[in-house]
Amino acid sequence: MSSQKGFIAGLADVKSLAPLPNANRYSQIITRFAPNPDFVLHIGSLRAVFLSHDYARMYQGKFILRFEDTDPRLKKSVLEYYGQIEKDVKWLGCQWDEEYTMSDRVPIYYEYAEKALGQGFAFVCTCEPDQFKAIIESGRACPHRSRSPTENLELWRKMLSGGLKEGEAVVRVKTETTHPNPAVRDWPAFRIIDPEKYPHPRVGSKYRVWPLYNFSAAVDDHLMGITHIIRGKEHLTNAVRQTYLYKHMGWSYPEAIEYGRLKMIGFKLSKSEMVKELEEGLVDGFDDPRIPTVASLRRRGYSPEALRKIVHEMGARPVDATLSWDNINATNRKEIDKLAHRYNFIPNPVPMDVDHVSQAFVAHLPLHPELPSLGNRTLKVVPREGIARIWISGTDLQVFEKAKVVRLMELFNVEIHSTSPDLVKATFHSQEYAKARELKARLIQWVPDEQHISCEVVMSDATKTKGFGETNLLGEQVGSIIQMVRFGFGRIDSKEEPLTVYFAHK
Structure with a gap:
């Protein structure tokens, strides 16, 4: 708890977060950050992780990191990204109290699927996808909706054993078939994925029936005691879907706080586009300076404290927000300018x-014009x-x-x-x-x-500016954030010749 108290004391220099709704109803506030490890964290992930962690700490509660990796076909996880996400979350200063991985919990989801089927509030649908879509959009009930629990459990066992193939059956949770939003009507909870064609990177071909997001997330939020879900408002429909499962199970739905969308100026935020660029070799790794990942920001010399301030200023309000590199750089400059050592870099x-x-x-x-206590660096000219x-x-x-x-x-x-x-x-x-x-x-x-050494500065567009730096740079550690006088801020990435600095901004 001492680390939490220290964090709370450290909030004095940032804009205060608004109180959580109905916080007094809960003996302990529990939040979660639930990334899909199909890619690393990026700027668009920051609000979810910072707000979920910081609210838990503000109320001296619990913060859970949960990997949502139950789609080995469309959102296939990458083993490397589990560890990288952990590294990103730690660097952001969001140490978690508990960690879970959904692919380890599939038997739990099976247990609740059988309960839902056995109690009659879920059913196995064997319609063709286009057929079901036409039925549900017309407000009619799927003909398989009236199957008995015994029939549904028998079909469920066939799904598990291989008697039904991919695309032949889906488990659906019952809702109103005339709900105003067709996406809510009898939403899908489990589907078959060919385990030989789409093995999971962690558990291989162990499972052939996988839960969809709304089922596994809803079950885990209940079992883990989540009191407040903090996420983007693109999840509003998911909240409606999950509420049906909670009512069927007799559970109380957590407080859901959906913040507005984030409009980016000057850079793309599409995860699919970033993955495509990486797969096609258009960028050199997930920490390439041309993509706005957390790993890239860390490598370039951005401060987690600056990123936290930006998120706190946006808060969890439902209104949309706009963010540009100018905003990010201005906030980061205020943070790193305080302590960045100054050095001469001579381009060209x-x-x-x-x-x-x-x-x-x-x-x-x-070393710093406003902090004489840091001392000086010496340059000597000998004719x-x-x-x-x-x-x-x-x-x-x-x-x-x-x-x-x-x-x-x-x-x-x-x-x-x-x-x-x-x-x-x-x-x-x-x-x-x-x-x-x-x-x-x-x-x-x-x-x-x-007293000069060869240097190379990797710019934000991945071009390289070559030049000479003073030998005093060799006294810094890899990872140090420096200011190159009259050139800009950056982070020392390597001290091997040429000494390499990744550029942050002016």
């Missing part, structure tokens, strides 16, 4: 030879026969067209004599910063020839 480097340098110079640059070589960015060559005197940041002032894409020649002018201010000299970023 060009050498500059400065003559008349009579001594070595040492520049002491702060050889009066000439000091440093490296500047090729993008700064245009500055020299108008400014003949520039200041190398925290070092000294130089007078430019000649420029080319291969070499800039300059002369030591003066050391004092006051002189640079007097001359209105532009500030130029640089690294010394003696």
